[in-house]
Amino acid sequence: MAAASSGDPHTKVRCNKMIARSGFTPPASFFVKSSSACPPSNAAASHEAKCIASTQAYVHGMLTTCIWDAAQKAACMLWEQTEQVQDSGSVPEQLVELAVIKSQIQSLSMDLCQNAVVAANVEAWICDLGDFAKGPHSMPLRDAIAWEVVARLDESRNIDRAVQEVCPDLCADQTRRSALLNVVHKNLRQLVCMGAYLSTYAVPSASMLGAVKKKRE
Numbered sequence: 001m002a003a004a005s006s007g008d009p010h011t012k013v014r015c016n017k018m019i020a021r022s023g024f025t026p027p028a029s030f031f032v033k034s035s036s037a038c039p040p041s042n043a044a045a046s047h048e049a050k051c052i053a054s055t056q057a058y059v060h061g062m063l064t065t066c067i068w069d070a071a072q073k074a075a076c077m078l079w080e081q082t083e084q085v086q087d088s089g090s091v092p093e094q095l096v097e098l099a100v101i102k103s104q105i106q107s108l109s110m111d112l113c114q115n116a117v118v119a120a121n122v123e124a125w126i127c128d129l130g131d132f133a134k135g136p137h138s139m140p141l142r143d144a145i146a147w148e149v150v151a152r153l154d155e156s157r158n159i160d161r162a163v164q165e166v167c168p169d170l171c172a173d174q175t176r177r178s179a180l181l182n183v184v185h186k187n188l189r190q191l192v193c194m195g196a197y198l199s200t201y202a203v204p205s206a207s208m209l210g211a212v213k214k215k216r217e
Contacts, residue, residue, distance in 0.1 A: 059191075063151040066187075070144035071116035077137035078109040078122075101129070112141075119144040120167035127176065145170075146183035150191070159184060 082102045108122045123141050127133045145167055152162040163171060163180065170176050 060151070063147055066147040067144055067151065068116045070140045070147060071112055071119050074119070074137045074141035074144055075109045075113035077135070077140065078112070079106055081135045081137055082106050116144055117148070119148065120170065124167070124169045142180055142183050146180060146187050149180070149184050150187050
């Protein structure tokens with residue numbers, strides 16, 4: 001998000017207007033980090049590094065919260081879904097099989113509630129249960145996996161590689177993979193919009209304006 005604040009065109013326009021009102025125009029390198037036109041002081045550079053580290057830690061914590069929130073919601077809905085399954089009219093053998101499946105799913109629900117990392121394993125096991133796999137739990141469960149994919153992205157932002165790391169079994173099913181990628185991009189868009197909004201707080205300080213003015217003079 002730190003990079004977005006320095007590269008956002010709307011932010012540049014706003015800052016340029018502010019600077020223009022002060023009577024001078026900034027050089028092209030005004031928004032370039034560590035510009036030779038007005039290099040930051042050691043204190044400013046140190047503060048910038050701390051801000052970046054703090055932002056990275058904050059985003060990591062936020063993504064972890066998103067993963068856990070979605071997993072908890074999916075676990076609760078999964079348990080509730082098993083309690084709504086009707087077993088009336090079934091033959092004894094089917095009743096036994098249904099009871100076993102319900103028990104297994106409730107066990108998976110408890111595992112998911114305690115450890116969000118197993119979301120991909122839970123999804124893989126449930127996907128073979130027909131209509132049950134399309135229940136209301138499927139959206140938050142997929143959301144939890146998608147947030148984990150986002151959290152796994154490195155600087156290359158290679159989504160395919162992150163998906164392969166988080167849920168390799170899911171990649172073999174094109175329909176499920178496509179559905180997951182849609183959610184991943186939706187969540188990424190949410191982060192981008194958040195970064196774009198935060199970039200509106202990028203206002204040049206008096207020292208920055210002064211440095212540019214001195215350079216111009």
